[in-house]
Amino acid sequence: MQSIIHSWHLVFICFSFLATISKAQTNEFTESKNYEGSSDLLNLQYHMGPILTSPINLYIIWYGHWNPTHKSTIRDFLYSLSSSSTPSPSVYNWWQTIRLYTDQTGSNITESISLMGEFIDWEYSHGKYLTRLSIQSVIKNSISVRYKPLPLNYKNGLYLVLTSNDVQVQDFCRAVCGFHYFTFPSVVGVTLPYAWVGNSGTQCPGVCAYPFAWPKYSGMPSGNKDIMGAPNGDPGIEGMISVIxxxxxxxxxxxxxxxxxxxxxxxxxxxxxxxxxxxxxTGAGGGFVGQVYKDKKGNGYNLNGVRGRRFLVQWVWDPVRKSCFGPNAIP
Incomplete structure (x- = not known):
């Protein structure tokens, strides 16, 4: 993996992989493909590789200019992942479905996700247009700067790169709303799992922040008519949270x-x-997001978080039920 030849091979695999990893995230809502109903035909398999069973130390890289209120909303969602005291159905309950996945030793995905550090790249260290590969250089910069760098945690670190709404990223809005992969030793020095998510608020809210904005060319009303309200006030941030x-x-x-x-x-x-x-x-499909709750203002949500926060987060595949599932499911 550390040889030059193998590194370039990994670059090729990376670009091929990332071109499809979030392909479903950009489907128009009228083309929704999901497996909300139980299915024994889905070929979801374990391929013997590692999963994140150790407590996760999460590090955020805020790339660009960020509104403090928006940062607080995202932090609260991340804090909610490990907060068992929030009322059900909660973000914590939602994470318990992910925890059902095990490795070859029978160890489950960790219950502990701790926000351990943040780095503000307010100077746009790699410009306002990022390629997929340059996301890794953004991570490298965050651990290499002289003033308050993030730690290089190759044991249980997970790095989350969040780009502000004025940053363009290769294939953002067109093919991806976010992606995950691992860093190349040739770029960062070690192999680290990471994820990137962009703020679609001014670029493509109808693609990456649905159902808080209509997809373009959907034939649906323009403006805010009949749009589901965002529980924390900003469609772009609400969309980011579900993609995160x-x-x-x-x-x-x-x-x-x-x-x-x-x-x-x-x-x-x-x-x-x-x-x-x-x-x-429950009942999602064909552009219908399913049965969710409404707050006093009519804003949609399906999960509770810390500090009274509410979030609308997509379901994930439950390996026991063999269907999509979330804690707000109706029996």
Whole structure:
């Protein structure tokens, strides 16, 4: 893996893989493909690779200019993942489905996700247009700067790169809303699992922040008419949170692209969140997100979080039920 030849081979595999890893996230809502009903035919298999069973130390890289309120909303979602005291159905309950996945030793995905550090790349160290590969250079910068760098944690570190709404990323909005992979030693020095998610608020909210915005050319009303309200006030951030959840579920169960996925080709897998894109509640399908709750203002949500927060997060594939599932499911 550390040889030049092998590194370039990995680059090729990376680009091929990432071209499809989040393909389902950009389907128009009228083309929703999901497995909300139970299925014994889905070929979801464990391919013997490692999963994230050790407590996760999460590090955020805020790339670009960020509104403090938006950062607080995202932090609260991340804090909610390990908060068992929040009322059901909760973000914590949602994570328990991911925890059902095990490795060859029978060890489960960790219950502990701790936000251990943040780095603010407010100077856009690699510009306002990022390629897929340059995301890794952004991570390298965050651990290499002289002033308050992030730690290089190759044992149980997970790095989350979040780009502000004025940053363009290769294939963002067109093919991906977020992706996960692992860093190349030739770029970062070690192999680290990471994920990237972009803020679609001004670029493509109808693609990456649905159902808080209509997809373009959907034939649906323009403006805010009949749009589901965002529980924390900003469609772009609400969309990011669901994509962050999507990527955390997948990077935990398939960090090196050799663990849990469906299909025979690791360069084009269907992972546990890909199988449930567009599913937020019971009865989802055909553009209907499913039965979710409404707050006093009529904003949609399906999970409770810390500090009274509410979130709308997509379901994931439950390996026991063999269907998409979330804690707000109606029996």
């Amino acid at each position: 959840a999507h990527e955390l579920a997948e990077v935990s169960t398939n960090p090196l692209v050799n663990a849990w996925y469906a299909g025979n080709d690791p360069s084009a897998p269907d992972e546990i969140a890909d199988l449930c894109v567009g599913v937020f509640g």
